[in-house]
Amino acid sequence: MPTENSPLIVADRLRIASASGATLVNNISFTLGRERVALVGESGSGKSLTARSLMGLLSPSLRLNAQTLNVVGEDALALSEGQWAPLRGGQLAMVMQDPKYALNPMRTIGWQVAEPLKLHASLSRAEIKEKVCEMLDAVGLPQPSQLMSRYPHQLSGGMGQRVMLAIALIADPQLLIADEPTSALDHAMRDQVLALIRRMVEQRNMGLLLISHDLQQVAEHCERVMVMYQGEILDRLPAADLPRATHPYTRTLWSCRPSLATKGQPLPVLDRAALEAHREHH
Amino acid sequence: MTQNLTELESVPPRGRQRPRVTSLAIGGTLVAVLVLAALLAPLLAPFDPNAQLMTARLLPPSSAHWLGTDGFGRDLLSRVIYGARPTLLLVALILVLTIPVGMLIGICAGYLGGWTERVLMRITDIFLSLPNLVIALALVAMLGPGLMNGALALALTSWPPFARQARAETLALRRSDYLAAARMQGINGLRLMFGHILPLCMPGAVVRAALSLGGIILSAAGLGFLGMGVQPPTAEWGSMVAEGSKVIFDQWWVAAAPGGAILFASLAFNLTGDGLRDRLDTRHAN
């Protein structure tokens, strides 16, 4: 069990390869304490694979090895499936991209939010019900007692994502991994949901690993940023330094967002040839 | 996006030490054995299947007759091998008749909608509710026994599931972006149905066909058993089981040999169907 000060994730030379030998994540190293860190990159950069390896959810056809991989104080490389089960939901939790696919369509909201409690805590039915109501309220959902008997298809995208967050946080985990939690949502909802995640993580003194492809979005809500490209971490910097980033990839990702200010001009895009050349030298 | 992740996960691992033996591999091999037996029967069968030798009646399995002989002194092994022919012919005929008709009706119903859909689906429902052996018997009583009539009878009651599946898939596809894009480019009607929708319904139909072949073989054997299929003295597994059932307690091999062949064929097609479904579904999923 990690103490207040020990890091929640210690990854040293983490490597993920496909069954045919292609390297998907190439010897990355990082640590995560009780802080909000963003892992940013394009599709195919390996960020989702990294996240899944931290929860033992990698596909069995992929090969994982590392010098060290400690997650909430446990050696993630040595855990069996049975040993992972009490950790997932209880010590660490994940929120995924699309509530449409991640929520069970055949079960009520109340049942799904209560499930982690049933698995990781021993409480009476009444206590569970109370906690579920509290949690639904804490994530900003209206009329929690009525919502408990509804089904996922009756919720909008933003509400569904809040339910996912409630499921993730109800058993009081230490670490939250959010894999592109707002990509399936409307623009207007994105900031709200991210702000909610940030608030809950701060209140509970948890660690947050936020995965995204949108640098500007995570900059507002995270303290540190790691930038991944093709399986490697190219740049690490505090979020506050992003506008002054020096690495060409980070600079481009930061400034490629369209806005009124960029109207009429072409947006900066990645010059992949130059990027490869830069990587050769470092 | 996580799309890349599912692409990675659905690719079967290659470069392993031993190739995995899949249902498809086993089923495919068994089907190949069946087809070879049917094609090469004259070369494989040790005796003429119709040669009667009354002094060698009901002999148990021995080195001369591997599966024994039947009530007319005919070698059972040869009859079983030759029996693969009417079975496979029947299966092929039924497939040729049911799949195109079923898919045509299903796709038209799903695409055109409205009254066309309602009428076609009600016709499908009517045929679906017909019990297949009873109808087969009725048809054979009208038209006379024989392979073609047996095939026709079974085909008449086998096409509805294909129609329903094709319609369900067409309905789901109608809302897809790529069909909308094709319509935007001026592609519609028959071209859309057969060039765009049909290729997407094919994998489902192939799997369904392979899986239902096991049952069709049993129905065909049933027809033969009732004397309604291929007529004697032609070797056919179903009628052979009927003959063998008369002496089953004392000379069990006369019924067991063709019975075993029916089991073998059913198993072969079921395994192939299972394997096909696994292969086609994972690729289909993306």
Add this chain to the structure above:
Amino acid sequence: MNIIELNDLSVSHRLGYETRTVVHDVSLTVAAGSCFGLVGPSGCGKSSLLWALAGLNPHWQGKMTLAGHQARPGSAFTGQLRQDVQMVFQDPYASLHPRHRLRRTLAEPLKLLKKKDINPRIDAGFRHAGLDPALADRYPHQLSGGQRQRVAIVRALLLEPKILLLDEPTSALDMSVQAEILNLLNRLKQEDKLTMVLVSHDPQVIDHMCDRAVHMDRGYIVS
């Protein structure tokens, strides 16, 4: 000159026996060569309006004039109108037929219209959009999301339309790929003198791309 004119346009969806109106009494005009934006949250009706403009949803009432053709409610677009209005769809993974090679997908409508030099046209279209023409012989699943969206754009432009409708063309793409696609669209708009109608839930994309835009909410235009 206005290339799109809508007067009191209402669009509805038919589900079985029910009809639900999702867009109410919309009137607007779009000048030729400009980019017009439709912004709003999910369910506001912007995509439904776009699909009606595309001729994919025949259940509409009111007056719709596109590129000089008067569209008739209840019937699909035919003839020159069908060519003049083309659309780029949202999900690059879903808008190309998974079982057809790209060349076949792009060539089919040209063959129907009995155009000549189909293969050179396709190759030229690919180059125009920054793609290697050799990719045309591949299947959609062999391309990345950004490449597929470029192919979708080429497909729309091969029929030489006057109006290009874009239904959240970059919502399913990474930020960096989105920048590339938006740059491409702007370049094509200038070079081919296209009129574009862009639907998005991201106001910043609209700000960057559009000359004029309206907000929609629950089927009505609100600003």
